[in-house]
Amino acid sequence: MSTTETINQASEAVSSLTLKTGEQKDQEEYRYAHLLPHFDPSEKFPALTPFEHVDPGSRALKHADPLAFLKNAARVVQLTPRLGTEVRGVSLLSLDGDGRDQLALEVARRGLMVFRDQHEFIDAGPESYLEWGRHFGRLHVHPTSGHPKNHPEFHLVYKDANSTFNFEVDESITTTVWHSDVSYELQPPGLTTFFLLSVPSTGGDTLFTSQASTLRRLSAPFVAFLRTLSAVHSGVEQAAFSRSGRRGGVVRREPVEHVHPLVRRHPVTGEEALYVNRQFTRRIVGLKKEESETLLNFLYDHVSKAGDLQARVKWEPGTVVLWDNRVTAHSAIVDYGELKERRHGLRITPQAERPIPALEGLELPTL
Template sequence: MPSTTVTGTEQATPAATVLKLRPTSENGTENGAQQEEPYRYAHLVPHFSEDRYPPLVPFDHVDPGFRALRHPNPRSFLDNATDVVEITPYLGTEVHGVQLTSLDSDGRDQLALEVARRGLIVFRDQHDFIDRGPEYYREWGRHFGRLHIHPTSGHPAGYPEIHLVYRDANSSFNFEISDSITSTYWHTDVSYELQPPGLTTFFLLAQPTTGGDTLFTSQVRTLKKLSPPFIEFLKGLKAIHSGMEQANFSKSGKRGATVRRDPVEHVHPLVRRHPVTGEEALYVNRQFTRRIVGLKKEESETILKFLYDHIDKGGDNQARVKWSPGTVVLWDNRVTAHSAIVDYGESKERRHGARITPQAERPIPANPGLDLGDGKPDPRL
């Protein structure tokens, strides 16, 4: 793989592909020839090492939200908030006046429980959190679970646990489908893993002047919109989630052209139960779900297409996050799905985000009698 050099504060290692950056203002806009300022977060741009990682091994996960259930006031971490607004009745809360960096262990436990209950929480004015850097990001994420290392994405040099999304006037290291009429692509992060993520933290280091919002949907509400007999039918089904297409996307030369762990496929229930709240949620997504186990090909495709269309069109289940500097967003991948909106490309502005992704438990079937086996799909399928 060819080696290039970062124009910024950090040099690439010889075995890495990195970015050449244009000078930008604080919000990510380009300054042109009038002002040549170094990019403030150049040390956090995508780095693509040639390291190889072994397969992930199972681990015991205890959700910190369980500890918060024993607290006399599980929402006391919000006591000093200046404003707490529900974005929609069933999904999303926006919080002002609480600094994430001030939360102790109890506060982080309560946060995990609140994110599980609301699906999505948006914290504004979190500049201190963002500017503490990757060592702090790792310490923060490890409170909530084992940190996932993405097999194909870029990360800050030396910090593979920090997943980065990046697009500017010259390059894109996002997973994008360029021949589609829309950039809306609902997914739950790396659902192909045996133990996919739970509580996830994401923020932007640079953003376009307008656009680049993120859509979220409640998979709890998506499920509840269906008829009871159909829900019972879905509870008896399991599906294959695959990382093959994502790996092939990188192998084709896109997104850094790096695959550091062999791609995997695992079988998960179509309807999962949250271990802390007990809520049941639909667990399929267009990006990674490939086939319903035990059904004929046409049957599987018909049901999955119906469910994907239901997710796409359910505006009453959705919330939209508009980014502003200092915003940090947390969501629970077990009960939500999301999609970036790539509507800012013509502006040539930078959008640079970082994701902290702790893994959680293996998905728990809403139907306790559903046998998932070892999670490996039958090779004959």
């Protein structure tokens, strides 16, 4: 080996060591370094088992004033007529059991609620997040995403200048992917809590749409037909994405597929909502391939084009967002990549009941 090659190798080693040291220093200085994504290839979990879910919003129906938890709010604004409420002046961390029940009911009714100035809630830490989430249901452990070390109950989304652990499809012309979280589970999430620990200076918004409103826009005969149908929701593609080495390369639980009604009924409000999403819905049971694809693509197109049924959440430090996965769909907007800034989010995801068909007696086959 020549002297020049030896010097070059030594220089590369020093540069590598400097880079690693710089990354370690950055993580040590980052306030939420303890909540960064962690991936352990040896970490495995058994298949999820069914459980009985009692929605806390049902208890609030018996309260004298189901909106009492908002009585001291400084400001309550409807984001749109059909979807979303923004609140200032209410501390989520201070809500008692009755207040949390009332919150669950209002999130079910409005689909989406945005609470500003919740620094105390965000800084309370993992044990507080666990106690909060368990009030609303059994906490879901995601099969592939990153989670904080020793806390698999929290799903993380993360992107910075050098890495991303989001579920992104590089070959797509858009980052907009409408979905309802992990709808492939037998008992998908109900009320979900999400907040950003690190917010880019601009961009990184989240879009939401009302699946109850998208259903109401369709003609009565067409809705009657949709109510007779069910569809397969699959986690196979998401697992394959991780097995390819991306998003941390970890699959903690084997992927599942389950059949859910195309139109579901909310267990508390009784409201009916469209329940298909481009990310996880794969085919309609009983239809020919071309029929299924045509119908699903029509519904996906309807959801994505209905801007008058959507709300856009612009993040700011201290924001906590809650939505009901049974009556909404959402999509992250990954438009901040060129800024080389960090976007670090944490999701608390309680599971709910198996989707209830809007059509009474609809049989859901087992795969």
